[in-house]
Amino acid sequence: MEIIFYHPTFDTPYWIAELSKQLPGANVREWKRGDNQHADYALVWHPPVEMLQGRDLKAVFALGAGVDSILSKLKANPEMLPESIPLFRLEDTGMGLQMQEYAVSQVLHWFRRFDDYQAQQQKSEWQPLADYQREDFTIGIMGAGVLGSKVAESLLAWGFPVRCWSRSHKAWPNVKSFAGADELGEFLRETRVLINLLPNTSETVGIINLNLLNQLQDHSYLLNLARGVHVVEDELLQALNSHKLKGAMLDVFSREPLPQESPLWQHPRVVMTPHIAAVTRPQEAIAYIARTITGLERGDHVSGQVDRQRGY
Numbered sequence: 001m002e003i004i005f006y007h008p009t010f011d012t013p014y015w016i017a018e019l020s021k022q023l024p025g026a027n028v029r030e031w032k033r034g035d036n037q038h039a040d041y042a043l044v045w046h047p048p049v050e051m052l053q054g055r056d057l058k059a060v061f062a063l064g065a066g067v068d069s070i071l072s073k074l075k076a077n078p079e080m081l082p083e084s085i086p087l088f089r090l091e092d093t094g095m096g097l098q099m100q101e102y103a104v105s106q107v108l109h110w111f112r113r114f115d116d117y118q119a120q121q122q123k124s125e126w127q128p129l130a131d132y133q134r135e136d137f138t139i140g141i142m143g144a145g146v147l148g149s150k151v152a153e154s155l156l157a158w159g160f161p162v163r164c165w166s167r168s169h170k171a172w173p174n175v176k177s178f179a180g181a182d183e184l185g186e187f188l189r190e191t192r193v194l195i196n197l198l199p200n201t202s203e204t205v206g207i208i209n210l211n212l213l214n215q216l217q218d219h220s221y222l223l224n225l226a227r228g229v230h231v232v233e234d235e236l237l238q239a240l241n242s243h244k245l246k247g248a249m250l251d252v253f254s255r256e257p258l259p260q261e262s263p264l265w266q267h268p269r270v271v272m273t274p275h276i277a278a279v280t281r282p283q284e285a286i287a288y289i290a291r292t293i294t295g296l297e298r299g300d301h302v303s304g305q306v307d308r309q310r311g312y
């Protein structure tokens with residue numbers, strides 16, 4: 001079995017060595033320009049078109065959870081990967097836990113009013129504030145998939161009321177489920193902390209705009225863990241400046257790195273990280289890919305295949 005690997009920043013020799021260990025009998029090689037030799041599987045992130053085009057592959061694996069970059073490249077170059085070749089993505093592989101850490105720590109930060117205490121400290125002000133109550137701190141998770149479900153689980157464990165919004169209804173214990181455009185307003189109405197874990201598709205671009213933010217509880221918070229293009233950044237600033245939103249924590253931006261001139265850098269109630277909410281963990285990802293390839297070779301049903309029509 002021949003496997004080609006391409007990632008612009010990963011430690012390629014490590015990945016090749018580990019994949020070879022877990023898939024004995026497979027020949028795993030780094031793909032380099034000009035390599036047109038046969039391959040059965042391709043493992044990729046931001047692949048050049050020529051890497052995939054014209055190949056008779058059994059499957060392609062995206063080395064991340066979101067497949068928006070590969071799907072947008074495919075839109076411009078449909079010949080890069082025919083529909084008959086399945087595209088897989090990473091399901092969790094350690095990202096669920098990282099998203100839990102991120103979401104729980106920031107929700108607790110807001111809930112315990114550490115943002116207010118930090119602002120008071122700037123003014124050398126010693127002033128205990130009234131506690132927030134959990135019943136006023138409903139968490140609304142947009143995107144109830146692999147990562148959304150993990151985040152919901154972790155916040156439930158901390159006793160917060162949790163609701164989710166997705167395309168289809170979920171039957172998760174103790175989580176109120178809302179689905180589709182018709183139920184979005186109802187989902188937002190009681191949400192105090194909005195956590196975004198949607199995929200980037202034509203339906204979700206720009207979904208977090210002023211109209212949506214205005215439907216949240218007053219003095220709400222936004223945690224964007226998914227993609228920058230979900231948020232209309234100018235309108236987010238309007239919602240912050242009108243105090244409809246009390247704070248925002250952003251891991252992702254419409255342009256990355258965030259341009260120096262962005263007013264988000266300086267906003268006193270915006271905190272940010274440079275797209276690190278959940279990164280690909282090599283060991284878990286390699287184990288998942290090896291398991292999935294083994295399953296495909298046996299003809300088993302395996303999960304993780306992207307539905308290209310839906311876009312995720």
Ligand SMILES: NC(=O)C1=CN([C@@H]2O[C@H](COP(=O)(O)OP(=O)(O)OC[C@H]3O[C@@H](n4cnc5c(N)ncnc54)[C@H](OP(=O)(O)O)[C@@H]3O)[C@@H](O)[C@H]2O)C=CC1
Pocket residue numbers: 065066067090091092095142143144145146147148165166167168169180197198199200201203204225226227251252275276277278279312
């Ligand atoms: N910041 C970071 O470091 C990282 C960000 N990400 C981002 O997180 C995203 C989510 O990952 P993951 O949980 O694995 O993805 P999943 O595909 O498992 O979940 C996607 C969820 O979004 C819902 N959804 C999709 N389209 C719509 C829509 N139009 N309206 C309402 N709901 C919709 C789906 O609904 P349904 O269940 O009904 O199909 C599903 O619940 C990734 O696409 C990626 O962009 C991922 C990893 C790291």
Ligand SMILES: O=C(O)C(=O)CO
Pocket residue numbers: 063064065066067275276278279280
């Ligand atoms: O896996 C993804 O989609 C990511 O955004 C990784 O940072």
